[in-house]
Amino acid sequence: MLENFRAYFTSKAEITDEQYVKITADLKTKVYKPQQYLLRKDEMCNHTFFVEKGLLRSYSVDETGKEHVIQFAPENWFISDRSSACFNEPSEYFIDAIEETRVVFVDQQFIQRLSAQSESFRNYNDFILHNHIRFLYKRINMLISHSAEIRYLSFIKLYPDLMLRVPQWMIASYLGITPESLSRVRKDLAKRHANMK
């Protein structure tokens, strides 16, 4: 149980087994069914969710009621609304489960305690955050620089497994286009690919 989580936090943290048990003693875990909410807009939330197994998403809803997928979180990812978790503001986003998902609730205290104990964990945690930031800039670059088709191709390349686990309309939403447009992009690609032969 919680193998991913344990590996995640101990592989780089030089934490002994006893320390691990002690530190994680009061961590909460929960399993969510598909479609079940972890967080809704305007709710408060004071932790980050670590996905031990399964798949979550966060999304916003605009004035016209349309959903926009902000993030997917498969195994070993963190997902959270930082406006709420770090800044005590009511959440701007929804988070729900796409698949049945086992989640670990991680709060900032937990990170701080581990950081105090282990220099290598500190550095690892820093590394993770910088990596996250880097990743987000790449996505922003895609959104401001490239067409729907290129964004789609880059998505497949980066997340081949998500293609199989996520309905197409959610991927469209993540890419910032409508499901109809994604369907047409795929049709065009298929046609061109066929002509290649």
Add this chain to the structure above:
Amino acid sequence: MLENFRAYFTSKAEITDEQYVKITADLKTKVYKPQQYLLRKDEMCNHTFFVEKGLLRSYSVDETGKEHVIQFAPENWFISDRSSACFNEPSEYFIDAIEETRVVFVDQQFIQRLSAQSESFRNYNDFILHNHIRFLYKRINMLISHSAEIRYLSFIKLYPDLMLRVPQWMIASYLGITPESLSRVRKDLAKRHANMK
């Protein structure tokens, strides 16, 4: 000299003056003229730039040679290509000065040393990174959810001062549209505003 930097790192870090002097002894500083490069694509870079005074930008260049502004960095902001600085990959972006800018070179070692010395700095640093991530998700949400006009309005609201310091075509680029489109958006807004009276 370096007032912003000092305030930034000591206000929340409970660092004494002696400690500050010691820790920052080997930090490098440099002043860049407008249009001068701090980093070019494919170069390596092993630090983050802290803007003490002035204004920087990072941008990518696509296959057709068009620039896309990834980030603006006015006073008290960090700017970097993390792919290069944290992951030893050649840079994907360019960074240059918009105004004459005084920069402090901060490397990961510096952060690690301060983190080791001060718990409150650790937490502050963490806070900064989470805030950065939160900010990037907001921008992504804007890009996938809202029209050019709404993105522009939200930009003015968030960065009223940048409006005055940055040429319009760079703002267009940051918003993911062409300068011509931004010009039209502004015209429409002005016309509608006039009709209101």
Add this chain to the structure above:
DNA sequence: CCTGTAAATTGATGTATGGTAAGAAATGAA
């Protein structure tokens, strides 16, 4: 198996934004 519902596709049409080109306005150097 049938049946109802959500997802995906497709076509017709609309709209926002892009591209090009020209001129006006601003900026900067001589």
Add this chain to the structure above:
DNA sequence: TTCATTTCTTACCATACATCAATTTACAGG
């Protein structure tokens, strides 16, 4: 000042993507 260069604007047309509506396909529950 004048000239040169960049930025901004405007007009006209092109295109990518959105919207709406109608099927088709996939799929879960009885």
